[in-house]
Amino acid sequence: MEKLTDKHTFLDKIGIPSNLIWGFIGIIIFMIGEGLEQGWLSPYLIERGVTIENSSLMFSVYGIATAIAAWLSGVFVQTIGPKKTMLVGLIMFIIGTILFIGLGIGPLNFHVMLLTYLVRGLGYPLFAFGFLTWVTYSTGQNKLASAMGWFYFVMSLGMNVVGPFIAGYTIPVIGNIQTLWLSLFFVTLGGIVAIALNRAKFDLSKVSSGNKKEELLKGITILYRKPKVSLGVLVKIINPVAVFGFAIFLPTYLVDYGFSTSEWLQLYSAMFMVAIIFNVVFGFLSDKIGWRTTIAWFGGVGSAIATLIVYYTPQVFGHNYTMMLIAVCLSGATLAGYVPLSALLPSLAPKDKGAAMSALNLGSGLSSFLAPALVGSLIRIIGTNGVVFVFVILYLVGAVITAFLKLPNETVNDGDIKQTASV
Incomplete structure (x- = not known):
């Protein structure tokens, strides 16, 4: 190798x-x-x-x-x-x-x-x-x-x-x-x-390893052996909930304000282009102000605010492509605020980093399940407006959870180690 x-x-x-x-x-x-x-x-x-x-x-x-x-x-x-x-x-x-x-x-x-x-x-x-x-x-x-x-x-x-x-x-x-x-x-x-x-x-x-069953199970057992890892997985699941949810109902929602499918796809693409750029930005920034601070404020609180802005922008400005582009770019930037999570989570289990990464991958996959599940089960009951506020609440809850994701060695600042990742 x-x-x-x-x-x-x-x-x-x-x-x-x-x-x-x-x-x-x-x-x-x-x-x-x-x-x-x-x-x-x-x-x-x-x-x-x-x-x-x-x-x-x-x-x-x-x-x-x-x-x-x-x-x-x-x-x-x-x-x-x-x-x-x-x-x-x-x-x-x-x-x-x-x-x-x-x-x-x-x-x-x-x-x-x-x-x-x-x-x-x-x-x-x-x-x-x-x-x-x-x-x-x-x-x-x-x-x-x-x-x-x-x-x-x-x-x-x-x-x-x-x-x-x-x-x-x-x-x-x-x-x-x-x-x-x-x-x-x-x-x-x-x-x-x-x-x-x-x-x-x-x-x-x-x-x-020779014992594939034991190695396979570590990706699950770490969730109860290391409770903070479980909390980190929850934050990872919340990370892209609005983006995946928007993919289901926002195109139809925007049609009512005059946006075409092509315009939506261009907006959707721009959102992730900005997210990619801000992956690097928040990678550097989190080294200065701390991983948890970046995740909680730029990722959690920032995404909550950006989600509301994306939803209400067409109601305020109508079919205004420029304003909608600014709104989705803000959402993409805050989406990248969760970048330090892929450095923080394995650091919560220094002796089981591989298992922690398996748990993180599981959280990444489950994040694409949560949003469609929420939309499918709630949209007929509380409407798109209610679903958006559910997303906002989840982001704020995730920000609070992040405060408890302290590293095992409290004398080490969680921003001392630099690691870049993506959503």
């Missing part, structure tokens, strides 16, 4: 393992394919006759699938190696996509859509987080945080920025279904680049 230690290429100096550069490029391309559906699939299905409750259920099931796959990706790498793990993810994504479009969306068979979207949801975390685990094993400790930051940068760039941006232009030209089919081109190309062109070596014998 190649390890980044004393290499001095430009890529290594900025924190990107040069031996895995094709993997990073492949992740961007693959995640573009995953991101082509971001922000428009739910309103499209609702427009074709799927109820908002069923649409929310489908995305909730998808969230559960991604959570399970994200949690298992590390164990798969330790069992069969990173390339095989990524290949399994790629195959599952391709099969799930073909069946989802051909047998599900085409005839609008909801039960088929539910099952095949679940299979699709199992695919991308195995591919992406399988590579992330490879990066973890192949990078020297002095550059590990930077490598993690670059991984989340390219992943978010493909899925949340470039993918929706491309869809915003392809949907008016070739249509929704053809745009979904286009995802197969990107994920296949990304898979070839990340797996076939990537010549880095991985020695499985050096990372296999």
Whole structure:
């Protein structure tokens, strides 16, 4: 297994393992394919006759699938190696996509859509987080945080920025279904680049513990062995709740104020572009003012305020693209306020950092389940206005919880260690 230690290429100096550069490029391309559906699939299905409750259920099931796959990706790498793990993810994504479009969306068979979207949801975390685990094993400790930051940068760039941006232009030209089919081109190309062109070596014998069951269970048992880790996972789940929730009902909400689907996709893409930039900003800032302070005030309180601004901006300004762009960019910036959480959480369990990261991955996956579940169960009862205030309350609760996430060594300032990550 190649390890980044004393290499001095430009890529290594900025924190990107040069031996895995094709993997990073492949992740961007693959995640573009995953991101082509971001922000428009739910309103499209609702427009074709799927109820908002069923649409929310489908995305909730998808969230559960991604959570399970994200949690298992590390164990798969330790069992069969990173390339095989990524290949399994790629195959599952391709099969799930073909069946989802051909047998599900085409005839609008909801039960088929539910099952095949679940299979699709199992695919991308195995591919992406399988590579992330490879990066973890192949990078020297002095550059590990930077490598993690670059991984989340390219992943978010493909899925949340470039993918929706491309869809915003392809949907008016070739249509929704053809745009979904286009995802197969990107994920296949990304898979070839990340797996076939990537010549880095991985020695499985050096990372296999021999007791896969025990290692697998650590990702769950740490939640009660280290209660602060559990609290941190709750904060991680809350982190993107408004963004995922907005993806379900905000496009339809904005239509009432004159916004088109293309405009929404451009706004959605801009939100994540700003988030990517502020990942770096809050990475540096949190080293100065502390991880918990950044998470609580910029992440929690900031996201609560930004959520209200996004929702009420069209009510105040109508179809004003510029004001809406400012609002969603503010939301993207505060979304990045949770960046230090990926440094803080493993630091809460210094002897079980791997298990803590598994718990963090589980929280990341469950976050994509919470928002659709809340929207589906509450929107008919309390309306979009009520759902937005539920999001706000969750963010404020998360800010309060963050105050209790103190490091084991109270003499060490939680801002002394720099680590960049992404949402």
